[in-house]
Amino acid sequence: MNATFEAAIERELGDLHRRDLRGPASVLSERYRFGDVTGVSHGFASGQAQAYLATRAPATFAATRKVLAELGSLRPGWAPKSILDLGAGPGTATWAAVAVFPSIEHAELVEREPEMAALGIRLGRNGLPDLLADSAWTIADAAEVTTPKSDLVVAAYILGELRHDRERSALERWWGAARGELLLIEPGTPAGFERLRAARSALISWGAQVTAPCPHDDACPMAGSDWCHFAVRLERSNLHRELKGARLGYEDEKYSYLAVSASRPCVPVARLVRSPRPHKGHVRLWLCEAGGLDERVISRREGEVYRRARAARWGDRLELN
Ligand SMILES: C[S@@+](CC[C@H](N)C(=O)[O-])C[C@H]1O[C@@H](n2cnc3c(N)ncnc32)[C@H](O)[C@@H]1O
Structure with a gap:
């Protein structure tokens, strides 16, 4: 994990007792495991935003950073100055983007839950002072919010939390906000991939070209029980391991993603x-x-x-x- 994000997490969680996070971590884990996250606001009860930071944010950070590094290598010399982070949670995608693209000067972050936004603001203040001076958090519904255009628009692990009938209009709005790349990341599950496959068709019909992972804009050839996903390995901190009741010192985060822009940089073979x-x-x-x-x-x-x-x-x- 990026050292500064790791350090910011440790600072945030340092004073908390593990036993205070165990309950919220297991409620959060059930909520995500049983898919009880779609369309409605549950809020983050006491400790749950911190539990997300300890147990999920290291993995979503690792996946987002890896995908952004891939975008950077597909677009050498690209130096985005602004990011729009939708469903920002604690600001994970912004931290990853700053680690990959030091050119970023301004971040707009949109998060529905005030408890999560408050945590993200605290983390940023402790770790991203230069960027934060010019950054803005909006507590709003990312499917409806009007935002300025940004060079990089990231919606990481949020599409699956939207009501199904709002996905298309949200996507259209996000695509309209992307001056450079629009990046969508979802869990690397069949359901996560299906959402991205539908998003891919819609975006291509609006004129988008796929930057990654697909080397073409033709119909997606994945069929049957196959789904397009990738993996990144990350180390688990002691707290992370303890809250998950895991023995291994690492985990493999599976993710699916789609990056589109108005003009594809170069086509990988x-x-x-x-x-x-x-x-x-x-x-x-x-x-x-x-x-x-x-x-x-x-x-x-x-x-x-x-x-x-x-x-x-x-x-x-x-x-x-
Ligand atoms: C799984 S977390 C992902 C957080 C972050 N992007 C990451 O990768 O770690 C999803 C976040 O999206 C927020 N969210 C869900 N639906 C939303 C909506 N309609 N508008 C804004 N935020 C939303 C949730 O409150 C939660 O913080």
Whole structure:
């Protein structure tokens, strides 16, 4: 995790006793596990916003930072100056964006729940002073709020919390607010991916082009029980581990994402949609390409292409020529 975000979390949670967070953490975890988050405001009862910060924000931060780094590498030289963070929670996406794009000077954050916004404001004051001086939190419904245009618009882990019948109009509004990239991130579950697949079709019909992860704007070829998702590994702090009742010192956060803009930077030839399988003398790859999904076997005899294929990881772009 980015050291400054980690430090800000520790400062915020440092004085709390673990036992004070255990109850709120388990209520929060049930709420998300049983999908009881859609459309209605539950508020964050005492300790729940902090529990989110301890148990979920490190993972959503890691996923968001990884996706933003991918956008940065697809658009070398891109230096966004402003971010609009929708369903900001404690400001996770803003922290990730600042870590990847030091060019960011202004952040607009929209969050529905006052308890969560208050926590985000505190975190920012303790850690992002320069940025915060010129940043604005709005406590409002992100599906309806009118915001200034921003270079980067991020809606991380919020689409699934909107009422289904409001998703399309919210998307249209967010797309209208994006001067550069609009980035949507959802849990890497079949349901999260389905929301992004629907968003992708709508955005393309409004003239958007896909920056990532798809190397094309054709119909999404994922079918059947397959869904497009990726993973990032992060270390768990002791508190994180304790509140989750977990033994492992790390977790793998699965996420799905979609980044679109008015004009795609460069088209990656292919993207690895599963982990490559290395074998003796060859490697097996599952790729999404302009022509659809493809399973390829690259043999050691292919020299440089084989070396690139061996080094590639799930979620990477891959040039095979
Ligand atoms: C799962 S959290 C994600 C927070 C943050 N984006 C992250 O990645 O860690 C979803 C957040 O969106 C907020 N939210 C849900 N629906 C909203 C809406 N219609 N307008 C504004 N915020 C909303 C929730 O209160 C919660 O703080």
